[in-house]
Amino acid sequence: MNDSIAAVKNEKTKDEACRKADGEVRMAFAEISPGVVSRAKCGDEDAFHLIFNRYGRPVLSFIHNFVHDRELAEELAQETFVRAHRNLGGLKDDLRLSTWLFGIARNVVREAARQARKDDMKVGLDEPESLRLESKGILPEGALLDRELTEAIRKALIALDEDKRTVFSLKIFHEKSYEEISAITGHSIGKLKTDLHRARLEMRKRIAPYLSMGAAT
């Protein structure tokens, strides 16, 4: 009897929390407020859709930095969001949603890499399939240089080892703090700083010729 009363009370509290969060969902278009996360935790599909809309691109791009294959990146991003939905209840701090999502994405990528190694896939991670310069069409000089620089950066990124690429991508592209990157990767801040510094030096070395060409023109 007492149990059923307690259960009803719990449901009521949960419902109230969900209703409260509902109000915040409508307000949250640009950024994801903790209310949206609470709402998604209550099983609101629209709230989870908002989360996907907000973080779909960064998560997909983060994954793409590792796999360089759009189809595979989308498959892994899909897996990331399905896992996130499945384990949303385990997210303790709603404000750390993005950190948590990147952490899942990183795990998913690592698992895929492991699996790819296991399967000895012919086309897989870091295959420079998507890196070939498309030579079709004549481009203006500036655009060509831009394209070459883009490819140089892409190649330089691929040349970084996993740890350096992770910290570089999260810090430079996604503007995460060291603390957040540490939460995502499990590495100490000291290691992250060292890796980022080395990553920058390697990147600089690889793209320097393109930068000087740009300066000369």
Place this chain on the structure above:
Amino acid sequence: MNCERCKNELEDFLYDELGEARGAEVRAHLADCAVCADLRDEIERENEIFGRFYEQTSIEPAAEMWGAIRARINSEARERARIDRGAWSPAFRPLDSGGLKAGLQALFRRARAGTFGRLLAPATLRQAAFAALLVALSVTATTIYLKLGDDGAKNSARKGEETAPSRPPQQSVTPTPAPSIDIARSGEKPNNGLSATKDAKPPVDRAAPPRQLTDQELMNRQIARAEREYQKAIRMLDQAIAKQRDRLDPALIKQYESSLALIDDSINASRRALRERPDDPAAGQFLLAAYAKKLDLMQDIAMK
């Protein structure tokens, strides 16, 4: 501040990761040192290029991606609802052969499901499923045996005095039962002290009819056996989970461990209840249900 220290802290300064005081020191040094200021400009220029690169190369999710995610989420929700509807875990429905079949199907379906289902060593999964199957078969067999035993008893009662007079059931039970093979295998010593040495073994009366166990004893023995099978399956899954622990989400591991602790509490409470009320069939059922829940949870984690 000298140039060396400024170089070391420059990136942190640009990322706003230095405290107020140190940030002010770097700022002051940059105002006075042209070399360090050039380095700052270079880093800022690089960051601008990298930012442009990200803007150009980051990809928008395809329109159908949300649809695919939604479909998978809904399908998982349906599966969970189906599992929650049953009082017993689908991996263990001992008294219902349909449930057993459904449980095993669910087990293998879940093993196959998803891109990463294949990451779990299939051998471990097969072994765990086999252990669960053994548990289910063993308890089902007991139930059938007990049912047949009841029918047999009724039949013999009907036959009346045609057969040799049988002793009442209570008399057929040895006061200090010999340990079962399973117990002997598991290294537990019998408590009658007679088998402490080889020589002390009591003479075996081969002409004596096989000792009949009471329903209660049989059920207890089957529960003990089921418990061992569950523990075997749990050990296997535990090893599988330990192997992939480092690539699981830490929040998930935390949640898993707290759920596991709750289930373990429930197992211990059920075991205590069974010890206190060995003739209460519900206590045994609770114990096995708790094990089934644990197995279910571990399978879920192992297949993530």
